[in-house]
Amino acid sequence: MGEIASLRAAGIVVLATVTSLEDALAADALGVDALVVQGPKSGGHRGTHSAATEPDTRPLDELLAAVRATIALPLIAAGGLTSAADVRRVLDLGALAAQCGTAFLRSPEAGTSATHRAALVDGRFTETLATRPFTGRVARGLRNSLRHNSMQSRRSAIPQCTNSPGRCGAAATRDGDAEWTRLWAGAGWRAGTDLSGADVARLLTT
Numbered sequence: 001m002g003e004i005a006s007l008r009a010a011g012i013v014v015l016a017t018v019t020s021l022e023d024a025l026a027a028d029a030l031g032v033d034a035l036v037v038q039g040p041k042s043g044g045h046r047g048t049h050s051a052a053t054e055p056d057t058r059p060l061d062e063l064l065a066a067v068r069a070t071i072a073l074p075l076i077a078a079g080g081l082t083s084a085a086d087v088r089r090v091l092d093l094g095a096l097a098a099q100c101g102t103a104f105l106r107s108p109e110a111g112t113s114a115t116h117r118a119a120l121v122d123g124r125f126t127e128t129l130a131t132r133p134f135t136g137r138v139a140r141g142l143r144n145s146l147r148h149n150s151m152q153s154r155r156s157a158i159p160q161c162t163n164s165p166g167r168c169g170a171a172a173t174r175d176g177d178a179e180w181t182r183l184w185a186g187a188g189w190r191a192g193t194d195l196s197g198a199d200v201a202r203l204l205t206t
């Protein structure tokens with residue numbers, strides 16, 4: 001029995017994140033229960049099935065429609081959904097549910113660092129960028145010096161970090177240096193609030 005079949009036989013519901021129709025077809029063939037269709041506005045990493053894959057750049061609604069037209073599995077839409085209207089829209093397009101991440105980044109329950117939280121409301125940061133160097137896979141975050149410099153490389157050979165490794169990542173976060181912290185965020189970060197997770201969920205669904 002394959003790994004996914006074993007999990008399902010044990011009563012575990014198996015979801016696969018997909019970022020293209022090709023990944024969706026591959027996941028369907030493996031026998032998963034449902035697909036998380038993750039569009040280009042998503043915060044953090046996009047769950048491509050291999051590091052080399054270029055995730056689809058089509059807007060979420062188009063990607064969702066393409067998967068809906070081809071695959072009968074339940075679909076969960078993700079990426080850039082920050083309001084009840086956004087959630088209603090993807091449900092109307094045939095999604096069974098919506099998955100939101102960025103909308104919760106400032107909630108007290110989120111593990112977001114103080115440096116990251118402050119950056120999410122700092123007018124200095126005006127856009128997000130999707131780059132690869134942190135893990136090799138495409139991931140979106142606020143455009144700061146770290147992410148801007150990372151655009152030059154596919155992996156973590158970021159000159160400022162190589163020359164001064166202590167200044168990047170955890171040390172920068174601890175020191176409150178938002179320019180050299182990994183500021184994960186989706187394109188809809190400005191709609192975020194500091195409400196509790198329960199209140200954010202209520203806003204997204206009513």
Ligand SMILES: Cc1cc2nc3c(=O)[nH]c(=O)nc-3n(C[C@H](O)[C@H](O)[C@H](O)COP(=O)(O)O)c2cc1C
Nearest residue numbers: 042043044045046047078079080100101102184186
């Ligand atoms: C801080 C953060 C880290 C994330 N890390 C991953 C990850 O490692 N792998 C993944 O497939 N998705 C990751 N995601 C994406 C979420 O699973 C979800 O699809 C996404 O947050 C939905 O888009 P939104 O951020 O616009 O709401 C991450 C999202 C955030 C906000």
